[in-house]
Amino acid sequence: MQSALILEDQPESRDWLDGIVSEALPGIAVDAVDSLTQARCLLARTHYDLALLDISLPDGSGTDLLRQVRASHANTYVVMATIYDDDEHLFAALKDGAQGFLLKDQPRERLVEQLRGISRGEPPLSPSIARRVLRHFRHVAPSLSCTSQTGLTPREEEVLRLLANGYNRCDISLALEISGNTVAAHTKQIYRKLNVSGRAEATLQAVRLGVVDG
Structure with missing residues (x-):
């Protein structure tokens, strides 16, 4: 992966995620923005290999951008990075095409390893999220x-x-x-x-x- 887009409105979280992506994927170019408007402007002129999207934003929901990315940038690997761990947000995001779902309250090293797993064909899912999804398929x-x-x-x-x-x-x-x-x-x-x-x-x-x- 050569480029990544991070959409996160909180400055500290944005910088934190930037560092995690850079550590997990050395040499990747990262653009980090704090609004849907900024993200859409970048997507209009740039292709990203990876998009890490928050859900709750001042000007809307990251799931709106998720649908846009899946429709117009099919090769972009989209991961939701959020504090929301409820079924409503999880399954709505997966239905709309999210390829991963990470909770931001995890240790940094775990998030790094989960993003590294993309290259091994392993969807980046926080453990509690993975268990919920797997139980769903199991039943x-x-x-x-x-x-x-x-x-x-x-x-x-x-x-x-x-x-x-x-x-x-x-x-x-x-x-x-x-x-x-x-x-x-x-x-x-x-x-x-x-x-x-x-x-x-x-x-x-x-x-x-x-x-x-x-």
Whole structure:
């Protein structure tokens, strides 16, 4: 990643996030602004690889900008950085296309590591947020078409659903209360039954089978 936009109205928080992004992604160019108006002006003339957006701002909501970025800058990786940890803000942001959701009350080193995880294909989610999202997917009713067509067990379908939504082995282990080795064993069986060789192909099959939305 070469460039990042930070939208945060509090000066201390803005500088703090600037330092975190710079530490997590060395050499990245950062523009930090305090209003939707300023952010929109920059987006009109600049492409950003990463956008870190607050939700509550003096001139509106960061979710408004989130929708704009997803519509006109599809390659920008958008992460909400906020103090709000309720379901209303979380799931609204994810529905609108946020690829990460970080709470600003975490230790600096944890936020740095979560942003570094983007390059490893790990969505940056604060632990409490990840648990809430994973519980949500865990309680989604199993797809009858999937089990009947592929022979996946209900547990394997749960694992497939989480894999297809971008979660790593550690997160799946936490959500389903099983060991990492058990997650790995289920994943191996899923790949074998779906006749795929990796997560990307498994995700496409999950969409085709209706396990997750395309």
